[in-house]
Amino acid sequence: MSRRTLLVLGDQLNRATGALADVGPEDVGVRMVLSRAKLAQRPWHRAKLHLVISAMRRFADGLREEGFEVDWRVEDTWADGLDGAVDPVVMAPSSWDLRQRLDDLGVEQVPNDAFVVGEDGFAEWARGRNSLGLEWFYRQVRTETGWLMDEGEPTGGQWNHDKDNRQRPPADGVSPPPPWRPTEDALDEEVRREVRGFEQSLGLELYGSMDERIFATSRAEALAALEDFLDHRLAGFGPLEDAVVDDEPFMWHSLLSVPLNYGLLHPHEVCEAVDARWRDGRRDLPVASAEGFLRQVAGWREYVWGIYWHRMPGWREENHLGHDGTVPQAFWDGETDMACISSTVGGLLERGWNHHIPRLMLLGNYALMAGVDPQALTEWFHSMYVDAFDWVMVPNVIGMSQWADGGVMATKPYASTARYVNRMTTHCEGCAFDHRTRTEDDSCPFNSLYWDFLSRHRTTLSANHRMAPILGNLDRFSRGERDAIRERARRFRTDG
Ligand SMILES: Cc1cc2nc3c(=O)[nH]c(=O)nc-3n(C[C@H](O)[C@H](O)[C@H](O)COP(=O)(O)OP(=O)(O)OC[C@H]3O[C@@H](n4cnc5c(N)ncnc54)[C@H](O)[C@@H]3O)c2cc1C
Ligand code: SF4
Incomplete structure (x- = not known):
């Protein structure tokens, strides 16, 4: 009998989440689809197409190395992309619309476990509350996970270090350490050619540059980017996190939203790593920086995911x-x-x-x-x-x-x-x-x-x-x- 078809979407590039977590090459055939209708749906920044397509192709290559059969397809629509699929299954997509569409196409959806709290956890927290403010949600996440907590109390004695972290740009300038940079390879150039090809053949309206890649597009790169951030930039993250300085676009920010949102990093491992750094090196890592960063990932990012599902459809x-x-x-x-x-x-x-x-x-x-x-x-x-x-x-x-x-x-x-x-x-x-x-x-x-x-x-x-x-x-x-x-x-x- 043919193996079941497992669909992997462009923001689900993680071997340890969803339907991919518990299967091997002998269990499923993997299908990855690039839909021309999606490409033509709206204008795009060139770098976004370059990053998404490169990351998907690198992930497909990694699965092939593991022995999976990966069917990479460029099709007119999602429905075409499912042609010949056997009893298809996917991790529930991150967008409301795609969940409906794949439902209509008869694709089974397993729960999305790409977040720490998840939709159900948020719904439970929100039940019966008049106000859905971030602060209480974030405190609950910390209490339950123990991240930056000491015997049930927030490390350093306070939950919130926003006051220390809203400093204006110093008059004598700033010199943040440069962020991690990937080493580009032949695939980057190949995908750039592909994007130019789509621009011509589909008449896409594209903006911006894709000349230099600055974000991680593979698991190995994502781990290297995380490690580099923890080593060189986390300690300085807090005080100037709201400051904007000409010619210093990155300041001490992590540039991890791409690997996180594409699935290459799981937020749980990022938060664990921050907590471990704090426990290993309290003297070198100001608590305001550790807390300021944890607040972004364990607080804002989880909260935004939860409230999206809580308020959709209609919110948009x-x-x-x-x-x-x-x-x-x-x-x-x-x-x-x-x-x-x-x-x-x-x-x-x-x-x-x-x-x-x-x-x-x-x-x-x-x-x-x-x-x-x-x-x-x-x-x-x-x-x-x-x-x-x-x-x-x-x-x-x-x-x-x-x-x-x-x-x-x-x-x-x-x-x-x-x-x-x-x-x-x-x-x-x-x-x-x-x-x-x-x-x-x-x-x-x-x-x-x-x-x-x-x-x-x-x-x-x-x-x-x-x-x-x-x-x-x-x-x-x-x-x-x-x-x-x-x-x-x-x-x-x-x-x-
Ligand atoms: C109008 C507006 C639009 C935004 N659009 C996006 C978006 O499309 N995609 C996106 O990932 N973030 C978005 N953000 C949140 C935030 O601006 C980016 O996550 C952040 O700038 C990414 O850079 P970084 O990885 O260096 O973040 P850092 O400052 O280093 O923060 C670390 C991580 O925290 C998470 N995070 C922090 N704030 C938020 C937030 N408000 N919502 C969700 N995650 C958060 C991100 O994963 C980020 O990588 C938006 C914020 C605003 C105000
Ligand atoms: S438009 Fe000019 S003066 Fe006004 S806020 Fe922007 S930089 Fe400042």
């Missing part, structure tokens, strides 16, 4: 503020006099990646106040970021950055004037705009947009107790000032 379509503007052209090409946006998009086009503050407080903040349609913005993030997948985009863009769910994830909108940008980044120095003024010809767009945003949404936002004192400031402006702010903001809004 929410638009609490009724925004319908287009994504600014500068987000696609970086062509703008706004130094912060041009530098962020320039880095994005080069690498398909920015750290979390450019995503949240520069691009997200600007889009929110400019009135961009949250669904269009989610699509844009999905296209342009190498680590973007539906489960992580929807909570971060719809929930956190655009407040499109009315405050399920974020207690108030992440909207700010240039004051925040000037404090936490080095961009304002030398920008064509003046970060101190609101309504002059060269006033920073963030300033008029901020007050205009508050004014437009005053009624909705006044129900939020954290916004009430801020909204009161609107009354300090004269009618003339209010008109001037509205006029100036109109030039930057994209919702007409």
